Amino acid sequence: MAIFLFVQRDRSNGKVTMFYYILKRILLMIPTLFGVMVVTFAITQFVPGGPVEKLIGDIEGFSKGGEVSTGTMAIYQGGAGLDSERVEHLKKLYGFDQPPIVRFFTMMKNYLSFNFGNSYYYHQSVVNLVISKMPVSMSLGFWSFLIVYGACIPLGIKKAVHDGTKFDLISSTVILVGYAVPGFVLGILLLVFFGGGSFWSLFPLRGLVSDGWQSLSPVMKLLDYLWHMVLPIVASAFGSLAVMTMLTKNSFLEEIRKQYVMTARAKGLSETQVLYKHIFRNGIIPIITGFPGYFVASFFTGSLLIETIFSLDGMGLLAYQSVLNRDYPVVLGTLYFFTIIGLICRLLSDLSYVVVDPRISFEGLDA
Secondary structure, three states: OOOOEEOOOOOOOHHHHHHHHHHHHHHHHHHHHHHHHHHHHHHHHHOOOOHHHHHHHHHHHHOOOOOEEEOOEEEEOHHHOEOHHHHHHHHHHHOOOOOHHHHHHHHHHHHHOOOOOEOOOOOOEHHHHHHHHHHHHHHHHHHHHHHHHHHHHHHHHHHHHOOOOHHHHHHHHHHHHHHHOOHHHHHHHHHHHHEOOOOOEOOOOOOOOOOOHHHOOHHHHHHHHHHHHHHHHHHHHHHHHHHHHHHHHHHHHHHHOOHHHHHHHHOOOOHHHHHHHHHHHHHOHHHHHOHHHHHHHHHHOOOHHHHHHOOOOOHHHHHHHHHHOOOHHHHHHHHHHHHHHHHHHHHHHHHHHHHHOOOEEOOOOOO
């Protein structure tokens, strides 16, 4: 974590200093990424029931009734199970005939060009598989992001201005109760009350769109899509509302109590001028600096429970099934990609400090 020094920036070398800071952070990403992949790869080597063992178990479980053959070679022969030659063939097929260290560095060499290979379970390119799952996660993330930032910032500011009033007390109670309810529990309640479970059938139970969506007009396609997304988005975003609202409130409340606010009021400025010309640009800094990371994470992450409840086939469900089925190309490939995204988001968050607060300099920083 970078420690920011609030000093007067020298404009003659400010850009050079920022360039070296960015370069240093990028270079530090390399050992971080390498370490994450080493640890994860090592763990997969000790997890019982790898992809070869799982496939053998599936074949033997399916073939208990007798002999199964492909061509002239028997795959499974009753109680004898798979012959050793076929087992070695399966290991070679999955690349497990090589020592772990050779497989790791071969994998990392391919990952440098974003060649993640093919899924063991889905039998298709990892890249194509992830792309096919992204629309669901992007839909949930995009709308949740808009709701969280669009509602929490004005609500948090209003709570800070009216701190201790009845409005602040009631709103805090509501959002904290909502925060205490897990998203999947809220999702089930929404389905029971509004999805035709026991009360009102106002929203669909599953999927992103209705059957026959392709035949609808563009306007009706959009309305049908939004109609399907209401319940999942509410269940997904509600928990984040409390965190962001209270963060905004506390940030602005801290600024309101500072000396420069009292000075601005003593000069005769109105409360609106004090709030939006002085307090706002300082209080919004912690919120804005988290914007890049939250924005990107909203697009590339999924919620397993939300996706399962509303029958949405997205990244959360893919991640769960990949771990369950020992689909290592998907597990390691997506981890590699999302780790890079996460490291870039951390860098963007640090750089955003300079954008929103010109007092911050990168001179003398130790990343």
